[in-house]
Amino acid sequence: MKQVLGIGGLLLVVFVATALMSDAFLKPFNLENLMKRSALFGIISIGVAFVIITGGIDLSIGSIICLVGCGLPFLLQVEYVAVGQVPVVSVTAETGTLELARPPRGLSVGDRIGLAGGKKENVGVYLVASVTGTSVVLEAGPESDDSGGRLTRILRAESGSTFVTVPGHGLQVRDRVTFVLEDGHEGATARVLSVEGDRLGLSEAPPGELSGLYGLYRRPWTSVPVALGIVLGASLAIGLFHGLLIAKLKLQPFVVTLCGLLLYRGITRGFTQDQTQGLIDEYPTLKLIATAQLARIPMTWGLLVVGGVMLVGALAWGVTIRRRVGAARVSWGDLAMPAVTLAMGVSLLGWGVGTISPLETLAIEAREREEVRVDLPRRTTRVSMQARAPGSDWVTLAETQVEESETIQELTVPSLETIRGARPGDWSQLQVVVLERARLEIGLPAPLVILLVVALIASVFLNRTIYGRYLLAMGNNEEAARYSGIDTDRMIILAYVICAGLAGLGGVLFVLDINSAQPVDFGNFYELYAIAAAVLGGCSLRGGEGTIVGVVIGAALMRVLKNMITLVDWMPTYIEYAIIGAVILAGVIVDELVKRAAARRRLTRIRGGGDESGR
């Protein structure tokens, strides 16, 4: 725990400072977002921490995130295939005959077809006179000869607002329809929202001059599990590839993953042809993995409970240490952890009290003839207006619902004259009583839970299994580990697989959260954020050191810093990198100094029985 003291303290300081400098910072919406982003970066930082613990480095994380983030929407992209659409080979205007690329299925005499994509003058809606093999004869033929275009069977549709009756449509929910206008041109495309027999509920109302429509079958490239399997499998394979090159061929991690950084981004830009890959709104359920809120917690209660537990816990902790070390010899160093916890508890309690929304009574200077505007406290939902005559009690005149708002709202109170008109009485004083205020709630973002699960597993793996011990030993001294019979190659490979796998998971979550990914810059610099978080969290680039808790705190610190720069007015956003760089440097310097002081103290204890007596 001691290793995370410095970084934890730094997070606390930055957090409190930002809260003091910006009103928006502690807003639930901002905090939810902050938690979500911290969680996403936390996941990839844990990954790189494993590699750093072996004494390696992984620079390819951002590009793996790009590969996965673009690859997932790419694999999940959906094509819409027109029902009964056939390419036209040739049009003979004289006979009104169309030669098709293949026999039109289900097309019969009397059906209507739309001709599009060929010569302009031919575009239109026609009736089918006869069908033989691949040639179709139209009743009133097209105007000029042509060698191209496409024929689409038009379904007859009767429109009534967004509901359309289309006999024999064969469509399902999430398919689409394209409207065909009377002049044969294609109109808008609408999504099918509901299907009841022949009746389709559409997302848009058809245009006025509707001649019919044709259906578009939804055809996804792959299913969700297959797509996830491919992208995650690819990232694990990349990790294995890196690990093999580094462990077996003894290539330098920096070089291997630097090439990876270039390689995977280039590959992604290649197969996507540099086009933005988006999920649009095809996969609402899948997106919940990254965007869902698993619970809404009342902030006041949450803060008071957590703050109280920390307060009591810190006190108990301090007392335990004091008793164990002995009251006379206890030093500030021993009590640092409880002291920081205590400070955090107190801050949380203070914050919790600050979020309590008291019900207030607002006195009003009533005017005879003019309306009065009253500022309501935030999140007021219901108020009552009360009046009283001289010498008597308050009487409620009306209760009003107010729309909840995060900003201060104005309520207009009528003039005394108006009130007397509505309700006779000798009213001379008015007041507004806030009857109800919405509770401040904060959502628990799903990625935070994923992070907690990942961090827990990683922590158990690192500290409670032999493999974690092997990783730490190897990072400290690979040669000694090998001499002790540890399969160091396998451990190196494992670390790179974990790192790339978590980068892949991060990529999935990032793209599901943001909804689209541009191959050019998706995940750019993320490896540096992850490495910085790991280093801030106490991982030494020399290897053999690091805690998962520290890394998670490090990732959170990076996000809070970024949030601070965005929110605090006088900090220009364009110096973001400078501020982040400076804070990381400061953090690492402080950490190094703390470590040295600790080592010196330890040395004193080891060598110096004599030192104690000398004092």
Added chain:
Amino acid sequence: MTDATREPRPPRLLDVRAVSKRFPGVLALDRVDLVLDPGEVLGVIGENGAGKSTLMKILAGVQPADGGLVLVDGAPIEIDGVEAALGAGIALIHQELNLADNLDIAANIFLGREPCRGPGRVLIDRGRMLSDSRQFLEMVGLDRDPSTVVSELTIGRQQMVEIAKALSVDARVLIMDEPTSSLSQSEAESLFEVIGQLRDAGKSIVYISHRLGEVTRLADRVTVLRDGRNAGELDRQEISHDAMVRLMVGRDIEEWDRESDREPGEVVLEARGLRSPAFPAHRLDFALRQGEIVGLAGLVGAGRTELLQTLFGITPALDGHLRIGDIPLLPQDPRAAISAGMALVPEDRKQQGLVLGMAVRENISLPSLKRDSGPGGFLDRGRERESCGRMIERLRVKTLGPEQVVQYLSGGNQQKVVLGKWLAMEPRVLLMDEPTRGIDVGAKQEIYALMEELAARGVAILFVSSEMEEVLRMSDRALVMHEGRIAGELDRDVLGGSEGEEAVMQLATGAASARAMEADG
């Protein structure tokens, strides 16, 4: 410089008075005195941690003193850096050589003080560097071209380069810290010769060593340190092994007594036609028996370490047959060797034996973790703590506790931790490479006792040692290597006899086999 008027005798070349040095939590030097006359070899001895190295670092300007006075030729000087020390004519030849081994001899000798020429003196005067180097190499009797790259030299010759470097700055006091620790016997011999010549040329030498035999042979006077204080001084005629040990440990160590009634059991390791990658031209045949301590003697570079590493699977054998117990096995990696019941206490304790940044507990349990872990690889932390505690007790490791980081232990205790991690595996064959290098006298005896105890329990021990005394005393049988092959085998009777040392040396230098070949011819 002529303070002689005030003193009955000329001032000492070097006079160290009441020098103290405090490290956090420990008083490393407590008012230590030391004097040195011109043309004198002064032995400085003491157990590890007695303050020898600290004193020398202070004299060489590597570390500042906290108190005391250093006089050179009777005049107090301030040594505030290596430059100042060299200016006063004091040069330290480090225990670990400080040469840039990618550069040639001349470049190393003049590193940082290259003679320059040309406008602005920006060009290195290579010609002068080479000719000057030749002169200094001659002084140390090293017959190599000064443009030879240092990495091509043996350790012994590299040491000569270090000495030449010290001479090139006109050093009058040469401090040698454990100069023979990585030298072979013959290399050590030529070093002794050079030391004699330097003394005759009026240079003064401070000679620090654990090897009391060498000190006895070389020193004109011996200063003994114990726990950071002067423990005593011996004049030429007083110098003896016992006297030195008595002053070093502050008590008499009972003379080591050999258990002669050890009876080796069955063969537990048998090598036939083993070919190691380091010496592919030679095939090795030998066997180890249960409860037998076999010394592996030879000069540095004779292939002893390489043989152990091949047996342990670090540099797998090219071919040949190896049988451990009843299992035929040619280990391809240490894991295979370990599971067959072998263990290796490697030569380089800090690099190969220990994970310095980890706790005693974590180091001891490292090889046995897999065996002791639960299903799914989960650590059994209770068991780990318990078996580590037992090992600390059994080996009498001096540590604050199992959570103590190994880095902060003394060399002897570190070596015990290395032993502890292997004893936890209960090996049948224990390979030890220089098991007592850099360890003080007390810990040495403990390790010897432990080797005896293990042998008595049936463990076969094969140990490499460059200390002749160690080989002669500890071995039931000694294999002597020469240039990658086993030149001969000596039994207890020869080793224990008066001719033991000579017999080993003849085999090690190849003299014996050359004679045998002549006899054959």
